[in-house]
Amino acid sequence: MTGASxxxxxxxxxxxxxxxxxxxGLVKAVDGxxxxxxxxxxxxxxxxxxxxxxxxxxxxxxLAPRPAARIVGGRVLLDGKDLLxxxxxxxxxxxxxxxxxxxxxxxxxxxxxxxxxxxxxxAIAMHRDVPRPELLSRAVAALRRVRxxxxxxxxxxxxxxxxxxxxxxxxxxxxxxxxPRVLIADEPTTALDATIQAQYLxxxxxxxxxxxxxxxxxxxxxxxxxDMCDQVAVMYGGRIVEYGPVRAIFNTPAxxxxxxxxxxxxxxxRTVERLYSIPGQPPSLWDLPPGCRFEPRCRWAEPRCxxxxxxxxxxxxxxxxxxxxxxxxxxxPEWDNPRC
Amino acid sequence: MRLRGQERMGTRSPAATPLPAGLRxxxxxxxxxxxxxxxSSFILVALLVFPAITADWxxxxxxxxxxxxxxRQPPVFFGGTWEYPLGTDRxxxxxxxxxxxxxxxxxxxxxxxxxxxxxxxTLLGLLGGYFRGWLxxxxxxxxxxxxxxxxxxxxxxxxxxxxxxxxxxILVVVFVLWxxxxxxxxxxxxxxxxxxxxxxxxxxGNSHARIILRHILPNVANxxxxxxxxxxxxxxxxxxxxxxxxxxxxxxxxxxxxxxxxGRQLIVSAWWIAFFPGLAITLTVFALNLLGDWVRDRxxxxxxxx
Numbered sequence: 137m138t139g140a141s142x143x144x145x146x147x148x149x150x151x152x153x154x155x156x157x158x159x160x161g162l163v164k165a166v167d168g169x170x171x172x173x174x175x176x177x178x179x180x181x182x183x184x185x186x187x188x189x190x191x192x193x194x195x196x197x198x199l200a201p202r203p204a205a206r207i208v209g210g211r212v213l214l215d216g217k218d219l220l221x222x223x224x225x226x227x228x229x230x231x232x233x234x235x236x237x238x239x240x241x242x243x244x245x246x247x248x249x250x251x252x253x254x255x256x257x258x259a260i261a262m263h264r265d266v267p268r269p270e271l272l273s274r275a276v277a278a279l280r281r282v283r284x285x286x287x288x289x290x291x292x293x294x295x296x297x298x299x300x301x302x303x304x305x306x307x308x309x310x311x312x313x314x315x316p317r318v319l320i321a322d323e324p325t326t327a328l329d330a331t332i333q334a335q336y337l338x339x340x341x342x343x344x345x346x347x348x349x350x351x352x353x354x355x356x357x358x359x360x361x362x363d364m365c366d367q368v369a370v371m372y373g374g375r376i377v378e379y380g381p382v383r384a385i386f387n388t389p390a391x392x393x394x395x396x397x398x399x400x401x402x403x404x405x406r407t408v409e410r411l412y413s414i415p416g417q418p419p420s421l422w423d424l425p426p427g428c429r430f431e432p433r434c435r436w437a438e439p440r441c442x443x444x445x446x447x448x449x450x451x452x453x454x455x456x457x458x459x460x461x462x463x464x465x466x467x468x469p470e471w472d473n474p475r476c
Numbered sequence: 477m478r479l480r481g482q483e484r485m486g487t488r489s490p491a492a493t494p495l496p497a498g499l500r501x502x503x504x505x506x507x508x509x510x511x512x513x514x515x516s517s518f519i520l521v522a523l524l525v526f527p528a529i530t531a532d533w534x535x536x537x538x539x540x541x542x543x544x545x546x547x548r549q550p551p552v553f554f555g556g557t558w559e560y561p562l563g564t565d566r567x568x569x570x571x572x573x574x575x576x577x578x579x580x581x582x583x584x585x586x587x588x589x590x591x592x593x594x595x596x597x598t599l600l601g602l603l604g605g606y607f608r609g610w611l612x613x614x615x616x617x618x619x620x621x622x623x624x625x626x627x628x629x630x631x632x633x634x635x636x637x638x639x640x641x642x643x644x645x646i647l648v649v650v651f652v653l654w655x656x657x658x659x660x661x662x663x664x665x666x667x668x669x670x671x672x673x674x675x676x677x678x679x680x681g682n683s684h685a686r687i688i689l690r691h692i693l694p695n696v697a698n699x700x701x702x703x704x705x706x707x708x709x710x711x712x713x714x715x716x717x718x719x720x721x722x723x724x725x726x727x728x729x730x731x732x733x734x735x736x737x738x739g740r741q742l743i744v745s746a747w748w749i750a751f752f753p754g755l756a757i758t759l760t761v762f763a764l765n766l767l768g769d770w771v772r773d774r775x776x777x778x779x780x781x782x
Binding site for chain 1: 615671672677682683
């Protein structure tokens with residue numbers, strides 16, 4: 137999908153901050169994250185474990201685990217209305233109806249005691265005024281939409297009777313049953329094998345094309361990002377360190393972390409002696425330095441990186457589209473962030 | 477007295493070592509009873525439910541009004557007559573009739589007590605396990621308190637405060653039982669609430685109440701049923717013990733524990749007064765425990781997979 141065919145901004149996240157109270161102290165799990173999502177667009181959020189990807193997603197739906205997690209600042213605008221100001225009941229009506237979610241593990245995403253049909257019907261009944269007898273045929277239709285074979289039989293099955301890929305499609309059917317505006321997919325294919333994964337991604341794209349759905353795709357797989365996303369946000373230590381169109385991110389990554397990540401992805405057209413791996417460990421979030429969070433592991437680290445967090449600077453990617461990153465090195469026009 | 481269903485798990489001895497002939501046949505009988513759950517169910521029905529339901533019509537004598545000239549009649553095969561098959565007590569009341577009516581008492585106490593204790597404990601366990609935080613802390617401390625108090629002592633206090641009555645016994649049973657349900661259910665909810673289907677249910681717009689009742693409760697239902705079945709026997713023993721001590725069912729209501737207490741002083745001269753109600757307690761609890769084991773084996777995946 138190209139930028140020109142994309143519609144209006146549907147979801148806008150502005151300086152979202154979510155803090156976690158842990159035994160070790162306060163953790164700024166999401167520390168001022170901003171992005172916007174247009175109709176029909178797919179935004180990929182990439183980052184390693186603990187970078188705040190999932191917490192960002194949960195915070196958008198206000199489902200971050202309480203009482204530990206608190207959203208302490210920012211705005212989440214859905215069609216211009218701030219979700220963070222919604223009451224509990226209003227928020228409940230947003231979930232599943234306007235923004236829905238697909239989680240990582242299909243094995244546990246379905247309630248083992250109810251039939252597939254019952255669970256889809258429940259999701260529909262929650263938000264739509266559908267007469268009871270019609271619910272089952274709606275469930276069958278939802279299953280058909282996600283290409284489950286023989287949906288009339290499958291609605292009577294219990295989750296344990298389905299394969300993992302099938303379950304994940306059922307979860308997709310539930311998530312898309314009320315025709316939401318935004319789908320948050322939190323590593324939906326991590327638990328699936330490669331073939332099923334490809335099928336599932338194609339399915340998501342088809343649903344998107346049919347309904348104009350916007351997708352936030354959380355993953356740590358750059359292959360999926362290249363395949364699925366229009367925009368990419370790279371997260372590190374609770375912040376977005378680089379943000380831009382997928383082409384720009386892949387062709388001219390602006391942040392050293394993005395470059396390092398790309399260098400550590402194996403490629404079929406490139407033979408390397410030893411695959412690159414980023415030295416050091418992800419930062420512990422309860423003891424963050426004032427400066428750049430990637431500084432201890434960065435090849436380009438300078439003294440000021442340690443002192444001061446870099447501002448958001450324009451990247452060098454694809455012309456008009458906004459491409460930005462937080463790195464002091466971008467102030468130097470000579471620097472071209474070479475491959476690791 | 478502690479009512480703990482789990483404790484019995486340890487007592488199932490492995491039959492690896494050769495046993496003396498007599499014990500071996502007993503073991504075989506035990507296995508047969510286990511293998512044919514209908515047998516144990518029939519014992520249960522025959523011993524408890526049937527006499528309880530039919531006592532009003534089938535009991536040969538009035539359980540409360542005795543015929544004093546016929547007092548201390550021995551059972552039929554020990555010099556007595558068919559008029560009083562299990563003999564009479566010291567004021568001439570028919571023991572068989574009193575045991576039949578006593579079954580009604582035992583059964584209703586267990587059912588009502590387990591029902592209220594189970595509902596209360598399950599509810600609190602669900603709330604504590606789901607919401608955690610201070611609510612959970614408060615509930616679990618109450619559980620600790622309840623489990624630390626000896627039930628007999630509690631019964632004595634309640635009986636003194638409220639007077640011994642059916643209601644007091646129910647209260648004691650509820651007080652002893654709720655904590656077991658709360659602890660067990662909370663533990664399971666803690667793990668279930670972390671599963672993705674709960675998060676998914678939240679993400680598709682379910683309210684907390686709906687998630688607890690529609691999505692989590694059905695997943696702990698097995699545990700509750702198993703716990704309840706395993707407890708019937710223990711509750712009957714508790715009720716009998718309370719009545720025996722005079723803080724349970726008040727006289728002259730025919731309760732098994734009360735009857736045992738009644739015959740205690742006469743155990744040498746008229747042993748049948750205490751013996752038959754005691755036998756009724758033993759057999760009933762035995763049958764109920766067999767049934768409880770069977771239900772657990774059928775419903776608890778952890779045991780049935782072994």
